[in-house]
Structure formats: C-alpha cells, structure tokens
Amino acid sequence: MKARLDAIIKREQAEYLDQLLPASDPLLAEMEAYAAEHNVPIADREVARFIEITASATGAREALEIGMAIGYSVVHLARGMGRQGLIVTIEPSEEMIRAASDYLERGGVMNRVRIERGKALEVMPHLTETFDLLFIDAVKEEYKQYLDLGLQRLRAGGVVIVDNLLWGGRVAGGDTETSTVALREFNQYFINHPQLHAVVLPVGDGLGYAVKL
Numbered sequence: 001m002k003a004r005l006d007a008i009i010k011r012e013q014a015e016y017l018d019q020l021l022p023a024s025d026p027l028l029a030e031m032e033a034y035a036a037e038h039n040v041p042i043a044d045r046e047v048a049r050f051i052e053i054t055a056s057a058t059g060a061r062e063a064l065e066i067g068m069a070i071g072y073s074v075v076h077l078a079r080g081m082g083r084q085g086l087i088v089t090i091e092p093s094e095e096m097i098r099a100a101s102d103y104l105e106r107g108g109v110m111n112r113v114r115i116e117r118g119k120a121l122e123v124m125p126h127l128t129e130t131f132d133l134l135f136i137d138a139v140k141e142e143y144k145q146y147l148d149l150g151l152q153r154l155r156a157g158g159v160v161i162v163d164n165l166l167w168g169g170r171v172a173g174g175d176t177e178t179s180t181v182a183l184r185e186f187n188q189y190f191i192n193h194p195q196l197h198a199v200v201l202p203v204g205d206g207l208g209y210a211v212k213l
C-alpha cells in the first residue's frame with residue numbers, strides 16, 4: 001500500500017485512476033476496511049488487480065507469496081489462477097493467519113491455499129515445489145534474499161512480482177532510512193539480474209515485474 005494517493009504519480013492522475021477501478025465486491029471491500037481500520041498494509045487495489053490479471057494471463061498453477069497479511073492478495077491470486085491453482089503463502093503472524101483464514105474460507109478459496117507459518121527466510125529453504133509465479137511482499141530489508149531463494153524454486157518463464165519498490169516515493173529521493181536504502185539496492189539487483197528480464201512500474205507503491213529467463 002502506498003503512503004498516500006499521490007506518493008508515486010501526480011494527484012490528478014492518481015485520483016482519476018483510482019475512481020476508474022470498479023467497486024470492490026463485498027468480501028474485498030470488507031478486507032479493505034479491516035486493513036484500513038487495523039493498519040494492515042495490504043496491496044493497493046490496482047496492484048491486486050494486476051496480480052490477478054497476471055496469474056490469469058500466464059495460466060499460473062502454483063504461486064508462492066511471501067507475506068500474506070489478511071489474504072487480500074491471496075484472494076486475487078486464487079481468482080486469477082482458477083480452480084486448478086495452488087497458492088503457498090508464508091506468514092509468521094498468528095493474528096494475520098487467523099484473520100486471513102476466515103476471509104479465505106468465506107471467499108471459497110481456502111482449499112487452494114497452503115499457509116506456511118513462519119519467517120520466509122526459514123521456510124523457503126524447505127519448499128520443494130516448482131512455482132509459476134512469485135510475489136514478494138514482506139520485510140523490505142530481506143527482498144534480495146527472498147528473490148535469491150525464490151528464483152531457485154521458480155520455473156524458467158515464471159513471473160516475479162515485487163511490491164513497494166518506490167516505497168512511498170522515498171526510494172527515488174535522498175532518504176537514508178534502512179528499508180529505503182535496502183529497496184534502492186534491491187532495485188539495481190533486480191533490474192540487472194542475469195536470470196531476469198525485469199522492469200519497475202509506477203503502479204501502486206512501485207511494482208517490480210519480471211520473467212525468469
């Protein structure tokens with residue numbers, strides 16, 4: 001989620017694009033309200049839609065998400081992937097897992113989701129699946145390690161999506177906060193990665209998008 005509507009693009013464009021999106025269905029609207037009320041950083045609506053479209057367009061069957069929160073992006077992945085899809089998502093917070101389990105159950109997608117409890121850097125080395133899609137959205141300082149570990153489990157031709165790469169507009173400025181510096185370094189690593197064809201888009205809070213070569 002971006003810090004404010006016009007953190008990345010000009011306000012007039014941001015407002016226009018925001019109102020252009022169709023209204024969220026009741027479940028997603030409830031999740032958005034819960035996230036706003038409890039300060040849970042879920043994906044922007046356009047990012048969630050982008051993920052859903054990508055999952056659908058690429059025919060992804062197995063997706064790996066790092067950082068589930070209340071399951072907002074998981075619902076979109078599941079909808080994009082359809083009934084054959086499996087989403088493995090990593091989340092250490094029991095409070096988040098409780099909230100997500102309820103929403104995923106009510107959304108009718110829980111049978112297509114495997115929640116891995118724990119920290120991504122501890123869980124990822126034990127995964128054995130080969131994934132079609134990798135979505136990175138947890139601790140900003142660990143993005144490089146998530147990508148390294150995730151690429152080991154992503155098939156050639158698989159897609160990588162990374163949220164928050166412009167980090168509320170701070171990455172492009174002179175901000176020296178640890179997470180900002182880490183993301184600045186990550187962006188260089190991501191764009192120049194020999195195993196990826198990658199781009200950073202001004203979508204949401206800055207969205208990394210790549211295909212594994």
Ligand SMILES: C[S@@+](CC[C@H](N)C(=O)[O-])C[C@H]1O[C@@H](n2cnc3c(N)ncnc32)[C@H](O)[C@@H]1O
Pocket residue numbers: 041042043066067068069070071072073074090091092093096118119120121137138139
């Ligand atoms: C930005 S939120 C995820 C939002 C979610 N992808 C969405 O768009 O609906 C980041 C999540 O990562 C979780 N997290 C924190 N540390 C983590 C770690 N070491 N490994 C995996 N997830 C972690 C947090 O508890 C939080 O729920």
